[in-house]
Amino acid sequence: MKSFQQAKWPEPVIFEIGSKGRRGYSLPVLDGNLRSMLNDRYSIPENLKRKADPDLPELSEVEVARHFIRLSQMNFGVDNGFYPLGSCTMKYNPKMNDAIAALDEVRWIHPYQPEDTLQGMLKIMYKLASWLAEITGMSRFSLQPAAGANGEFTGTLMIRAYHAFNGELEQRREIIIPDSAHGTNPASASMAGFDVVIVPTDENGCVDVEALKEAVSPRTAGLMLTNPNTLGIFENKILEIEKIVHEAGGLLYYDGANLNAILGKTRPGDMGFDIVHLNLHKTFSTPHGGGGPGAGPVGVKKHLEDFLPVPLVEFDGERYYLDYDVPHTIGKIKGFYGNFEVLIRAFAYILSMGAEGLEKIAEISVLNANYLASRLSKIRGFHIPYGKDRPVKHEFVLSCSRLKSETGISAKDVAKRMLDYGVHAPTVYFPLIVKEALMIEPTETEPIEEMDKFIEVLTSISKEAYNDPEKILTAPHNTSVSLVDEVKASHPRTLCLSWRMYKKRIEKLH
Amino acid sequence: MFNRYIPNATEENRKKLEKTIGIENVKALFSDIPQEIRLKKPLRIPGPLSELDVRRKTEEILKKNHSIKELTSFLGGGIWPHHVPAVVDEVSSRSEFLTSYTPYQPEISQGILQALFEYQSMICELLDMDVANCSMYDWATSLGEAARMAARVTQRSKFIIPHFISPERLGVLKVYAEPAGIEVIEVNQDLQTGQIDLEDLKEKVSKDAAGVYIENPSYLGFLIDSPEAIAEIVHDAGGLFIVGVDPTSLGVLRPPGNYEADIAIGEGQPLGNYMNGGGPLLGIFACKDEKSLVRQMPGRIVGMTTTRDGKDRAFCLVLQTREQHIRRHKATSNICTNEALCALRAAVYMSLLGRKGFRELGEIILSRTYYAIKMLSEIEDVRVPFFETYHFKEFTVNFDGTSKSLQEIKRELLKHGIVGGKPLIREFPELGQTTLLCVTEMHTLQDIERLHRSLKDILEA
Numbered sequence: 001m002k003s004f005q006q007a008k009w010p011e012p013v014i015f016e017i018g019s020k021g022r023r024g025y026s027l028p029v030l031d032g033n034l035r036s037m038l039n040d041r042y043s044i045p046e047n048l049k050r051k052a053d054p055d056l057p058e059l060s061e062v063e064v065a066r067h068f069i070r071l072s073q074m075n076f077g078v079d080n081g082f083y084p085l086g087s088c089t090m091k092y093n094p095k096m097n098d099a100i101a102a103l104d105e106v107r108w109i110h111p112y113q114p115e116d117t118l119q120g121m122l123k124i125m126y127k128l129a130s131w132l133a134e135i136t137g138m139s140r141f142s143l144q145p146a147a148g149a150n151g152e153f154t155g156t157l158m159i160r161a162y163h164a165f166n167g168e169l170e171q172r173r174e175i176i177i178p179d180s181a182h183g184t185n186p187a188s189a190s191m192a193g194f195d196v197v198i199v200p201t202d203e204n205g206c207v208d209v210e211a212l213k214e215a216v217s218p219r220t221a222g223l224m225l226t227n228p229n230t231l232g233i234f235e236n237k238i239l240e241i242e243k244i245v246h247e248a249g250g251l252l253y254y255d256g257a258n259l260n261a262i263l264g265k266t267r268p269g270d271m272g273f274d275i276v277h278l279n280l281h282k283t284f285s286t287p288h289g290g291g292g293p294g295a296g297p298v299g300v301k302k303h304l305e306d307f308l309p310v311p312l313v314e315f316d317g318e319r320y321y322l323d324y325d326v327p328h329t330i331g332k333i334k335g336f337y338g339n340f341e342v343l344i345r346a347f348a349y350i351l352s353m354g355a356e357g358l359e360k361i362a363e364i365s366v367l368n369a370n371y372l373a374s375r376l377s378k379i380r381g382f383h384i385p386y387g388k389d390r391p392v393k394h395e396f397v398l399s400c401s402r403l404k405s406e407t408g409i410s411a412k413d414v415a416k417r418m419l420d421y422g423v424h425a426p427t428v429y430f431p432l433i434v435k436e437a438l439m440i441e442p443t444e445t446e447p448i449e450e451m452d453k454f455i456e457v458l459t460s461i462s463k464e465a466y467n468d469p470e471k472i473l474t475a476p477h478n479t480s481v482s483l484v485d486e487v488k489a490s491h492p493r494t495l496c497l498s499w500r501m502y503k504k505r506i507e508k509l510h
Numbered sequence: 511m512f513n514r515y516i517p518n519a520t521e522e523n524r525k526k527l528e529k530t531i532g533i534e535n536v537k538a539l540f541s542d543i544p545q546e547i548r549l550k551k552p553l554r555i556p557g558p559l560s561e562l563d564v565r566r567k568t569e570e571i572l573k574k575n576h577s578i579k580e581l582t583s584f585l586g587g588g589i590w591p592h593h594v595p596a597v598v599d600e601v602s603s604r605s606e607f608l609t610s611y612t613p614y615q616p617e618i619s620q621g622i623l624q625a626l627f628e629y630q631s632m633i634c635e636l637l638d639m640d641v642a643n644c645s646m647y648d649w650a651t652s653l654g655e656a657a658r659m660a661a662r663v664t665q666r667s668k669f670i671i672p673h674f675i676s677p678e679r680l681g682v683l684k685v686y687a688e689p690a691g692i693e694v695i696e697v698n699q700d701l702q703t704g705q706i707d708l709e710d711l712k713e714k715v716s717k718d719a720a721g722v723y724i725e726n727p728s729y730l731g732f733l734i735d736s737p738e739a740i741a742e743i744v745h746d747a748g749g750l751f752i753v754g755v756d757p758t759s760l761g762v763l764r765p766p767g768n769y770e771a772d773i774a775i776g777e778g779q780p781l782g783n784y785m786n787g788g789g790p791l792l793g794i795f796a797c798k799d800e801k802s803l804v805r806q807m808p809g810r811i812v813g814m815t816t817t818r819d820g821k822d823r824a825f826c827l828v829l830q831t832r833e834q835h836i837r838r839h840k841a842t843s844n845i846c847t848n849e850a851l852c853a854l855r856a857a858v859y860m861s862l863l864g865r866k867g868f869r870e871l872g873e874i875i876l877s878r879t880y881y882a883i884k885m886l887s888e889i890e891d892v893r894v895p896f897f898e899t900y901h902f903k904e905f906t907v908n909f910d911g912t913s914k915s916l917q918e919i920k921r922e923l924l925k926h927g928i929v930g931g932k933p934l935i936r937e938f939p940e941l942g943q944t945t946l947l948c949v950t951e952m953h954t955l956q957d958i959e960r961l962h963r964s965l966k967d968i969l970e971a
Contacts, residue, residue, distance in 0.1 A: 006618060013814075013823075014628045014861055024862035025595050027870055027951055034877035037884075044876070044900050045735055048726075050764050050869075054635040058864045061597060068601040068625065068858055075621030077609030088611050094515055096561050098603070100568050108577035110585040111788030112932050114924060120575035121787045124568075131555045146647035146789065147847035149834070160689060187834035187844035193689035196839040236542045265540050270547045281847065285515075289602075289851030290622035291612040291810065292645070293790030296847075332681030335588060335650035336788030344568070351564045354557025357513060363536045364516050364524070370539055371527045391539040419618045427614075430835070447517035448526065479617040482817045484824040486616070489815035492801070495828065496814040497641045499631035501799060 001460055004422030007073035008480045014067055015499045018059035025061070055500075074480040075290070076424055082450050084372075086395045086427040086439025087182065087230055089260050089282035091365075094352065097286065097345035106344055111336045115321050121340055122320030126313045128347045129297070135350075135358065136256070136276050137269020138299035142308045143338035148257055149184045150333060151277030151296030152224075155253050156192035157330045158275060158300065158307045159222045162251060165307075165328055172221035172249070178207050180231055180431040185224045185255060194221055201433055205233040205386030209240055216248035226255040227271065228262070228393035230431045230439070231386045232369065242272030251275065251304075259283045260443065261366050261394035264359030274301050283361075284346035295342040309333045364444035365394045368451060372396070372442055375455050379462045381406060385434055395441035397434045398426075404436050409465040409472055411436040416483065417464070417475040421457040514561070578785075582957050583929040586904050586948025587729070588649065588676050588777060589785050592758065593952055598782040598858045602851055612810070612846065616826035623825035626850060627812040629857035636760045636860065636868065637774045638767025639796035643809035645848040646793025649754065649777035650679045653723065654686025655795065655808045655843055656773050660721030660750045661692050662806050662842070668692070670714055670722045670744075672706060673699045676729045677937050679754075692720065701940065704732040704897040708739055715747040721773075725754040726763065730934075730946060731879075731904030732897045733763070741770040757781055757794065758950075759902050761868030762876060773797045780950075782859030783852050792852040805832065808843030810850075871951060875903050878949040878958065885962040889969060896944050903950060907931065909943040912969050916943045919968060926964040 059067075077083070083090035100106070105120060115122065129141040145151035156175065163169040175189035176197045186196045199215050202208040206229070223245045227235045235241065245252055254268040256278040263283070268276045280286050281294035288294065300308060310329045311322035322337070353361065373396045377384045381403030384396055404410050415425035415438065427439040442451060464471050476482060488494045496502050513519040518527060528536060540548075559567065578591055585591075602608065606621060613619030626644040633642040646652040657669045669687060671680070673696045680694075687694050695714055698707040706724065715722060722744040726734045734740070741751045753766035755776040766774040778792030779785070797803040813828035834841040863871060879901055887894040891911035895901055909919060916933045923930040931945040938944070949958065 011624070013624070013631075014857075015631065018864070021866075023864055023867055024597070025859075025867055027867075027874055028954075030870075030874050030877055031955065034881055035873075037877060037880055044733065044762065044902070048733055048735060048737075048764055048900070050760065050762055050768075053865045054638075054760065054765070054868060056632055056635050056863070056865045056868070057861060058866070059861055061595075061862065064858060064861045065597050065600065067861070068597075068854075069604065071621035071625050072601065072604035072606040073621065074624075075606040075610055076618045077606050079605035079609045083611065085611055085614070090611055092515060093609050096565060098608075100565065100572075102599075103569070103572060104577045104579050105572040105575040107784035107786060108579050108591070109575050109787045110578060110583055110589060110591070110785050110929070112585045112587055112589075113576070113578075113581075113583065113929055114920070117576035117581065117924075117929070118787070120572040123571050123574065134554055146651070146849075147845070149844040149846050150647060150651070153844060157685065157689065183833075183835035183838050183841070184844050184846060186839035187837075187841040190839040190841075191689065191844050193691075234542050236544060239544060239546065262543075264549060264553055266543050266547050266549055270549070279847075287608045287851075288611045288847070289849075290607050290610045290619075290626075290854065291850030292848040293851060294847040331685040332650070332678065333685060334682060334789075335648045335676075335678035335791065339789035340787035341784070341790060348564050348568055350555060351557045351559050351567065352515070352561070353513075354559070355553040355555055357516075357558045358553060358555075360513055360516055360519055363539075364518050366539045367524065367527045367531075367536050368518060370531045374531050390542055393539075415615065416617065419615060424611075424618065425615050444516045444518070448523055476617045480620045481617055481822045481824045482819060484616040484826045485815050485818045485820075486826050486828075489813040489826050490828045490830070494815065495804075497630060497799075497804070497811055497828070498627075498634040500634050500640055502814060 001456060004478050006479045009070040009074060011067065011070045013499060014057050018057045018063055020058055022058045022060045024059050024064045081422050082446060082454055083424040084426050084440045084442050085424060086441045087257055089441060089443055091285055091443035092445035093285050093287040094349060097348045100348050101341050101345050106341055119320055122313050124344055124347050126315055126320050128343055129313065131350050132278060132297055133299055136299050137267030138276055139302045140305045140308065141297050141299040142312060143297045143343055144309045144333055145296035145298055146334045146339055147292060147294040148277060148279040148296040149188060151298045152184055152188035153191055154298045154309060154333045155275040155277055156188045156194065158304055159251050160192050161307045161328060161330050162304060163221055171218055174219045175221050176215050176223045179433055180229050181224060181226060182230065182255060182257060189224065205231040206235050206237060207241060209237055212241060212244055216244055220248045220250040222251040222253055224253040224255060226258050228258050231397050232392035232395040233387045234393055238271045257282060258394065261362055263362040264355060265362050274304055280342055280346040285349045286342045286345040293339050293342055295339045311337065361444045368442040368444060368446060369394050369396055372440060372451055376458055379459050381462050381465060395439060397431065398438045398440055399434050399436050400438060401435040403465055407465040407469055409469055411438050413472050414438065414461055417461050417472045418457060419476040420478040423454055423457060581927055581929050582960065584931045584947045584949065584961065585929055587932045587946055588678055589788065590780050590948055590950055591785060591952050592780045592950050594782055594784060595862050597862060598855050601858050602855045607854060613827065616824065620825060623812050625854050625857050627814055627825050629853045630812060632857060632860040633794060633796060636757055636765065637796050638765035639774050640799035641804055642796035643807055643811045645850060645853040646795050646809055647849060648791035648793045649775060650682035652775035652793035652795045653679050653683050653754065656752050656775050657683060657687050657692055658690050659806050659808065660752060661690055663802055664720045664749060666718045666720035668695055668719045670695050670697050670719055672697060672724055672728065674704065674728055674730050703899045704728060706734060706740060712743055715743055715749060719747055719749040721750040721752050723752040727756060727759055727902040730897065730906050731901040733900045733902060737769040756903065758871055758875060762872030763902065772803060778852065778856045781856035783855050790849050790852055792849045792856060806842055809845050810848060874951045878953055879903055879905060881955060882949045882958045885958055889966050896941060904946055904948045906944050906946055914969060916945060922968040923964055928961055928964055
């Protein structure tokens with residue numbers, strides 16, 4: 001197999017480059033009269049003046065540009081290659097959406113401008129919210145949350161507000177979450193003040209319905225569910241689940257991290273969910289930026305509209321406006337109205353796709369996942385513990401537990417070795433219920449040829465594991481750096497979280 | 511049919527995939543979705559459109575936005591117009607950064623990891639703190655998280671804030687605090703000078719205050735001149751001192767670490783990020799290097815380490831046992847996706863300004879602020895600033911002495927192509943007909959003079 005080699009620059013930390021007196025940015029000249037004013041009666045009081053300049057580097061523009069361009073070459077994005085990171089939906093991010101987000105009418109608008117001067121933004125937000133409602137089968141959306149977890153917090157707060165409104169919050173303290181759920185679900189439930197009750201997964205990879213029946217009670221506030229779940233399996237007893245939770249007086253929350261597979265096929269609203277959050281930086285193709293920004297809009301059914309965060313965008317037939325008149329609103333979940341620069345990309349994406357394009361996303365992402373699942377599960381040492389006799393959806397969880405017991409090579413080892421071939425590793429050790437898990441999500445934007453290369457990579461790693469495991473154990477070899485010492489990184493004695501901490505430690509040593 | 515973003519949508523590709531899996535048609539893969547919930551008719555959304563048509567349609571809608579390139583805007587209040595050097599756009603548009611996920615595999619993600627470590631490090635220098643995370647969503651959510659962190663660290667449940675605070679931050683704080691059982695209490699501020707009432711503070715900081723929060727400069731632009739005294743009061747009572755800042759002020763103003771802040775937060779948007787109609791923004795979150803604090807921090811943190819063989823310096827995410835994907839319901843916060851790209855932009859911006867640039871930026875903003883205050887105070891019956899103290903970047907203008915209402919003035923100014931600040935009447939009725947104005951390095955003296963002339967015309971008409 002042809003190998004890959006990532007760039008490796010011997011690039012110092014920015015504090016180690018430059019020279020005294022250099023600057024990469026010049027400001028307009030300060031008018032002489034104004035300068036004297038500064039020194040005069042308008043100057044700030046002595047005890048509020050900064051005495052020593054911040055200890056920042058001193059660099060010219062060229063040095064700054066080179067430094068960060070070199071760093072960029074030591075990074076890996078979807079534009080570099082295959083990125084099958086399960087549950088993260090790392091699909092291609094259309095460039096036109098970036099171009100639109102860079103327009104002056106997006107960048108240079110202030111959220112407090114009079115509404116008459118923001119009609120374009122408000123219209124886009126209004127339309128996007130209504131399209132998301134149609135796509136998910138919900139009644140109304142708030143675009144305010146900044147990310148999926150921020151959306152989940154919004155949702156769990158609405159569950160709280162709903163039960164408080166009905167006078168049942170004292171009693172309804174529990175949120176039920178399957179053991180296959182994303183870690184954010186229990187964290188979000190807990191942030192909203194709920195206790196978490198875990199329900200197990202049955203042998204088919206779905207919520208154990210009998211266990212759910214046992215788990216619900218008058219204490220149940222709601223259920224958080226991902227469907228298809230993190231094993232990539234569609235919860236086909238969803239209507240039964242819905243009935244159990246609703247009859248117990250709980251609400252159903254849909255974690256939309258995994259919406260890609262069902263676009264145009266089925267809708268959370270039709271499954272009976274009361275609240276939905278979506279990750280626009282996943283299903284709706286906005287770039288993830290090395291960790292953000294994202295957007296995590298939240299949609300609800302009619303009976304929960306009055307609890308949504310403020311403001312909502314409204315239309316009176318002539319003009320768009322911000323509506324703060326939401327009777328039982330939970331309040332504000334982040335400053336201002338939402339990550340507009342992200343929202344507009346999703347707007348453009350949906351327009352590009354239309355209804356037929358969205359359905360095509362579901363079909364091809366699922367087709368790609370099943371193609372990979374059927375081929376990868378035939379490789380020695382790997383198998384798919386859940387969902388053997390039924391199709392997976394957009395992702396699946398491959399286990400290398402056999403490889404581990406036969407060769408000692410773990411999921412982490414496999415992941416590190418993959419990097420040597422210029423593909424990003426899948427999500428590893430998640431969900432927790434699968435041993436030596438490799439969670440793989442190809443998305444709809446990978447051509448067959450890329451997937452075939454990936455199959456070849458895993459085949460080759462399997463052979464290595466049985467014949468020459470050393471090569472894997474010392475991986476990665478072709479990335480900017482070799483295996484990073486993550487234990488040392490978090491150890492109290494060697495923990496280094498800023499250049500300042502580093503310098504202090506060096507001083508101590510001498 | 512081909513789809514420009516979906517390579518395998520061609521009939522040939524689709525058939526090949528179907529054949530390998532052993533199905534007749536892709537529809538079979540959805541057969542486990544119960545009949546009752548299958549979508550029976552197509553979604554009612556527009557499209558599909560060609561790239562050209564999407565662009566045309568979106569641009570046409572956007573024409574109804576009036577950017578501050580066409581208007582002269584004096585709006586601030588938590589999001590401010592600042593020049594963005596071209597290098598910032600160049601770096602943040604690099605695909606390797608833009609299209610990467612959170613760096614879970616450090617060996618192939620050293621670029622973003624090092625850049626975020628540098629962001630954390632430079633924020634620490636600017637704020638005079640030891641540790642910063644690599645971003646929260648915005649200043650408001652940083653405040654919400656700071657209150658929750660203070661409550662965890664001190665095991666107490668009262669959080670004290672200034673009376674004059676942004677409605678965005680207050681709103682978010684309340685939402686974050688309530689389910690954690692945190693009571694948010696306002697401390698009085700002098701209506702003449704804006705200063706915190708220290709006697710009132712002492713009374714409210716009883717034994718159960720988890721933290722005291724102040725902002726410098728405050729939401730209304732004035733400075734709090736006794737930060738040490740406040741620090742002493744809260745520390746004597748065993749609470750944490752939390753300070754919110756506008757980072758562009760820190761070349762001229764004392765940094766929070768310099769007056770004993772335990773946690774420092776702020777809005778990083780002015781560091782190389784556009785206003786974007788309100789988002790994305792950049793929540794700054796930093797603290798002192800104390801184990802009890804660092805272990806309770808929310809959000810991702812990048813650390814510097816080495817490779818396992820010890821040959822190279824390397825970077826990776828650290829202290830992940832605080833986070834949701836490991837700790838689940840016991841996590842310090844549920845945040846995962848943050849504002850990494852905005853932090854990267856801030857890193858580039860801070861590198862460009864460097865040691866001396868922040869002082870110069872601060873001085874130019876200060877001088878513009880004073881010029882604006884001086885010009886506007888020449889107008890009869892206008893009180894500028896409302897608070898008789900020092901200001902940075904923002905200040906209040908009161909029109910109670912004139913015959914016009916804020917709404918009228920706002921409307922009239924807009925006819926002159928000017929957005930004249932943020933009316934405060936709904937937030938702080940006690941300030942009367944007062945508006946909040948902002949000037950930065952982007953406002954020329956001519957802009958300020960034009961505002962002066964227009965206001966004069968309107969008020970004297």
